[in-house]
Amino acid sequence: MANLNLKSKQERTYQAIVIGSGISGSWAAKELCDLGVKTLMLERGRKVEHGKDYPTTNMLPYEFEHRGQVPQEIQKENPVISRCYAFREDAMHFFVKDTEHPYVQEKPFDWIRGYQVGGKSLLWARQVQRWSDFDFEGPARDGFAVDWPIRYKDIEKWYSHVEKFAGVSGFRDGIDTLPDGEFLPGYELNVVEKYFAEQLKKNYGGDRHMISARCAHIHGNAEYYAAQGRTLCQNRQLCQRGCPFGGYFSSNSSTIPWALKTGNLTLRPDAVVHSIIYDEEKGKATGVRIVDRLTKETEEFYADVIFLNAAAINTNLVLLNSTSSRFPTGLGNDSGTLGKYVAFHNYRAGVSAQYEGASEYTTSGGRPTSGYFPRFRNVYKQETDFLRGYAAGFSANRGVRTNSDGIGMELKNNLLNPDQYGLWSVGSHMMGETIPKEESTVSLDSSLKDEWGIPQLKISVDYDDNDEKMVKDYIEQMSEMFTKAGFINIQTRDDHRAPGLDIHEMGGARMGKDPKTSMLNANHQLHAVPNVYVTDGASMTSTSTQNPSLTYMAFAARAAHHAVAESKK
Numbered sequence: 001m002a003n004l005n006l007k008s009k010q011e012r013t014y015q016a017i018v019i020g021s022g023i024s025g026s027w028a029a030k031e032l033c034d035l036g037v038k039t040l041m042l043e044r045g046r047k048v049e050h051g052k053d054y055p056t057t058n059m060l061p062y063e064f065e066h067r068g069q070v071p072q073e074i075q076k077e078n079p080v081i082s083r084c085y086a087f088r089e090d091a092m093h094f095f096v097k098d099t100e101h102p103y104v105q106e107k108p109f110d111w112i113r114g115y116q117v118g119g120k121s122l123l124w125a126r127q128v129q130r131w132s133d134f135d136f137e138g139p140a141r142d143g144f145a146v147d148w149p150i151r152y153k154d155i156e157k158w159y160s161h162v163e164k165f166a167g168v169s170g171f172r173d174g175i176d177t178l179p180d181g182e183f184l185p186g187y188e189l190n191v192v193e194k195y196f197a198e199q200l201k202k203n204y205g206g207d208r209h210m211i212s213a214r215c216a217h218i219h220g221n222a223e224y225y226a227a228q229g230r231t232l233c234q235n236r237q238l239c240q241r242g243c244p245f246g247g248y249f250s251s252n253s254s255t256i257p258w259a260l261k262t263g264n265l266t267l268r269p270d271a272v273v274h275s276i277i278y279d280e281e282k283g284k285a286t287g288v289r290i291v292d293r294l295t296k297e298t299e300e301f302y303a304d305v306i307f308l309n310a311a312a313i314n315t316n317l318v319l320l321n322s323t324s325s326r327f328p329t330g331l332g333n334d335s336g337t338l339g340k341y342v343a344f345h346n347y348r349a350g351v352s353a354q355y356e357g358a359s360e361y362t363t364s365g366g367r368p369t370s371g372y373f374p375r376f377r378n379v380y381k382q383e384t385d386f387l388r389g390y391a392a393g394f395s396a397n398r399g400v401r402t403n404s405d406g407i408g409m410e411l412k413n414n415l416l417n418p419d420q421y422g423l424w425s426v427g428s429h430m431m432g433e434t435i436p437k438e439e440s441t442v443s444l445d446s447s448l449k450d451e452w453g454i455p456q457l458k459i460s461v462d463y464d465d466n467d468e469k470m471v472k473d474y475i476e477q478m479s480e481m482f483t484k485a486g487f488i489n490i491q492t493r494d495d496h497r498a499p500g501l502d503i504h505e506m507g508g509a510r511m512g513k514d515p516k517t518s519m520l521n522a523n524h525q526l527h528a529v530p531n532v533y534v535t536d537g538a539s540m541t542s543t544s545t546q547n548p549s550l551t552y553m554a555f556a557a558r559a560a561h562h563a564v565a566e567s568k569k
Helices: 023-034 072-077 138-142 152-166 191-204 222-226 251-261 312-321 409-416 465-484 549-568
Strands: 016-019 039-042 265-268 271-279 284-292 298-302 305-308 340-343 349-355 371-373 390-397 424-433 441-449 455-460 488-494 506-508 532-534
Touching (some): 016 023, 023 305, 023 549, 152 251, 191 371, 191 390, 191 424, 251 265, 271 298, 271 312, 305 549, 312 455, 340 441, 349 465, 424 465
Parallel strands (some): 016 039, 016 305, 305 532
Antiparallel strands (some): 271 284, 284 298, 340 506, 349 488, 371 390, 390 424
């Protein structure tokens, strides 16, 4: 039953409201609170407190009932989320189950979600590569999508700002397509990865690179991060469980506790956002309407400025559901582009092989990152029959052969004391840039609603001919590079997975210079409702090839400072 007067309006009024507590929302809240702004953070999921609510973080393998595997019954009930690489017994409590939050797939799309305080920042792959002007200028160069209203120079200092606070480990590689940043000591490549990097230089000059991928892990300067209550990464490689050390960046371990310590943040979990309230007389947004996740009661909160950071697809949903006489098709949708030009990263293809050299070396222990192959296609000129390009991951390892000879004590000793090693295994996966298209859309279903009375979302996103050509080129080029490096038993794959498993969906409320063709201006404000900011993946005009989360963080920090500066005017 609706109840809009649970508290007085004054008690429900703040200077700013942030919708979403994930990577971008937590950065917006942290910056606003640092600047003295009384901020309400709304999170649709349950409360997850750093350290206290990581139930599996220190469990040993034998303590899991199913030894880490997801029971077949749960997999059968949840076919979408079960395809995600991190959906395992140790972390499945941080994922949204298919049965809990259905959506409509007009075309197959695996929508991976994490509804809790911190969102998917507990689960992300922690890869943080900066964009360059080659990325921001991409649409202007080839004429697809619209031109970004900003360039690298506009965001450069904000990259530095968030890197220092989050903790980013990496090397200064001097690659113009991948700007260097504010780095802690990087993680070294192993001997075979270094060998491959040398072979690239030998065979391709300075045109192709393989580097250590920059990652949001603390790998030095422990005293600085102690102020956040975080310490060095322990290289446990159990990150998806939640890290009790705060060794990797998450909203839960870093930005949210920091914002709470200022005394300026009010955190409200279990708040399913229904819509943003628009006052037609004032010509501005005045608040946010929520439905309590547990009681189903409706409540309204008010603020002068609103940051929408619900993650790309849900941000589109909130805007589409925020209708009024002024905006009948969604808040700020004068351009008619809301919910359109959605794009993602293409992870379909991979190449694996073996290496017969370096037999005196093996691998032991772990590290939280891998090798990274920056984009090299269509950078300085259009040289292929497809637009844009792809990056790639790369790693090498040498495992122990399991000796299962014998019975009884002999078998036990053989299993416990392996002394045989196989060849080195090497592998790569692509991360291709897809082109935002008008027909790639998210929209509201006209009849289906969720249990909070909010329309279910329809997703209609697919690959195109450009993606097919890019997959073919990646397989050809990576196979050629593997062959020239002397790798053997080269195997290629194209698993034809549905879009979505990249978990890099972007667009739908894109930035642009012209209000007639975009939703947001250069400062991430809705053109038509400038006291509403969008700084998550929905704001992206194009996708580039780099992992996007670092860019969201920088956008959120920059926009928060802009909002405060505007309020002082």
